[in-house]
Amino acid sequence: MPTPETPAAQDSAAPSRGPAHPAGAPAPAGRRRGRRSAGARPSPALFVPACAAALLAVLPLLYLAVRALERGPAHAWDIVADERTAALLGRSLALTAAVVPACLVLGVSLAWLTVRTALPGARAWSVLVTLPLAVPSYVAAFAWLSAAPGLAGFTGAALALTLVSFPYVYLPVSAALRGTDPAQEEVSRSLGHGPLRTFLRVTLPQLRPAAAGGGLLVALYVLSDFGAVSLMRYDTFTRGIYTSYRASFDRTPAAALSAVLVIMTVALVAAESRTRGRARHSRTGRGTARPAAPAVLGRLRLPALAWCGTVVAVAVAFPLGTLGYWLAVGSSATWDPTTLTDTALTTLGVAAAGAALTTLLALPVGVIAARHRGRAAHLLEQAAYAGHALPGITVALSLVFFAVRYARPLYQELPLLVCAYAVLFLPVAVAATRAAVVQAPPVLEDVARSLGRSPLGALREVTVPLAAPGIAAGAALTFVVCMKELPATLLLRPTGMDTLATRLWTETGAGSFAAAAPYAAALILLAAVPSYLLGRHRT
């Protein structure tokens, strides 16, 4: 089964960094030791490819700005100020406002129950409640829509998005709960505060950064989601951009809408990294000497179990069950095994190409981010993380614009799609590479240098072999997210090409659920393999 430790193994819109990446980046071994002093400049052999990667990553952002303002700021402003835009904005914000609090309630309550109480089977529950991360939002939407078509619209979109994204709150909050020092709570009790007051005054404030970070990730996920909202026919920004792109030859509206969406997501990412910074400060020392004594639930035991059971049933068992049902009722009349196999192979192929390019581009950036300080290194890393803030639909759109204007032969060709994957998922691969390289002590490079190796030679013979497992894990993760990507694939795929995700989307959109089910099942199964390997690598 897909592993719980891969929160970023998500469909297209999955944000890849942040507190919801608890097992992704093993704690850097000391900032001072991990990095080189400011004096050491990255070698050009690293710096030049890293710049190329960073440039590719920010290209969509730059091009979007150019394109949106092409017909003058007035034209763009007319579109932004249009009441349809306001309506889209209102719907996107309403959806976010519904999903984020729901995720906070689910995430924090489940985290507390599984980490700090004597809940029967706490370990099993803690695995089960992270499984929804492996369900792409459009698969969840498919499940609910096929069972209750009446849910289409706000309710269905909110439900599907909540049930796939609450683990983004659960994971950092449970990590924070595990990380808090029980001695602090004991001190509070010894100073005369009861259990409830202690929880409110000592425990909860320490969870706030983790919960806020998780909540922001959920908001980012909701704003950039395309699959669930489009299947649920709920017009948010992403769906508005898609329809406006499909409907009209004037692409400025789509670009202007994209620009507004990007501004919103960039603001969220900035806010998220700020809470993350504070969260780091609030944690005193890694790992506690001993775990906290679990709270006895008493009469609350049954309600607690019922709560966990309901969440797992609704978020995990229900989509799988629905899928099973449609697979069972389907027949060779509703789907063709040859097409399924072909689509699966195509999906594997493009995902492999995407993962390969992304990993290759991430390597120099990750090494520089891990080993060098200074403004240039910082800028490079930040640029590579641009994809973190860019919804798949906007990346696709900007690459379409760019290709049509400057690289016509690439338009609707595979390389463009692979580039989109690289832009979108560079953050995943850079974060993995950086974490892996930080783990390889720089003193080993020093030793290699003193034994006659050039800087690149030391990198090749010492650092890269040591970081290889982490880099490979990043590649596997990138492979999984490429496979699940929907909006960019929809816009950029060569004519006639289908991936499992686009096929699932088309069939579900047409209401042929039995025809869609095999593609969903194939996608989950294929994505589960690397996720499983990844989980084993980490444990």
Added chain:
Amino acid sequence: MTDLQITAVRKAYGAGTTVLDGLHLTVPGGSLAAVLGPSGCGKTTLLRIVAGFLRADAGSVTLGGRTLTAPGVHLPPERRRIGIVPQEGALFPHLSVARNVAFGLTGLDRAARRRRADEMLDLVGLSGYGNRMPHELSGGQQQRVALARALAPEPQLVLLDEPFNALDSALRAGVRADVRAALQATGATAVLVTHDQQEALSTADLVAVVRNGRVAQCAAPQDVYHRPADPWVAAFVGDAVIVSGTAAKDEATTPLGRVALAAPPSGLREGLVLLRPEQLRLTDAAADARGTVTDVRFYGHDAMVTVAVDGMDAPVDVRVPGPAPVRPGGRTGVRVTGEGTLHPVPHVRH
């Protein structure tokens, strides 16, 4: 021979944080020098500049006549022929012990590399360990492999960066002796960076005490200990007894009686006389000074007795072999043996 010559080396990180302030140091070829200093004195920065991992702001480093660092010159680390032994060894975890040792042996064929690696492992007393992986070795063994790896390409200089820090004290003396023997066997010039006074004094041929980015004193261990350049060095390299004194010829008059002076100062009459606690004796007869015992600390091989001497502001420490014959509160006489050194009263205390 391959003398290491460090001349007027400066290094600052940003404005106002000068780490090395025109440091001079000469290490004769074939000798083992210890660079001793408190944390933050710049000793690690010095080591990284010599190894070529850092660029100096000014000054030069030459090794056996070759210029490694000078204004406008910066030889990259891989061309310096300087071996390094970092803290905790830093063995390549993905390579076997033999491949770790052979890592620097380029330009040799396979058989020659293996032969040389075996030779080096033999030198550090680890023959037969070649096929192990680093994590299968104890800390002391890792440290010795790190030394073998550094020595294998026959470097002109070996830099050891607090190499015994991570070892527990029982192991430390043994590894230290092994390292010293291996270095002597190869005849390599070596610089050991440490903040541990005992390690510096017991291992090195030459001790350079570094303070605030400069060498405060560079001399043989016994000279640094018995003839410290100033009271700060005296206190840094060991326990010191500092008393005021008035010099006359090769003798000083102090509250502890007359003290023979090691290097009679020219022109200096009033100053501070430095002694070591083991130069003081507790005695009842023939005492030059008397006082009250305020504290007794027992260390096993010896004991330290603190005595508030009548007529002195600060108490003095007396090291006595074995169990102390006195108790706190008792009266005792104090007598000085051996020679002391006279220093001017410092205006600014470090």
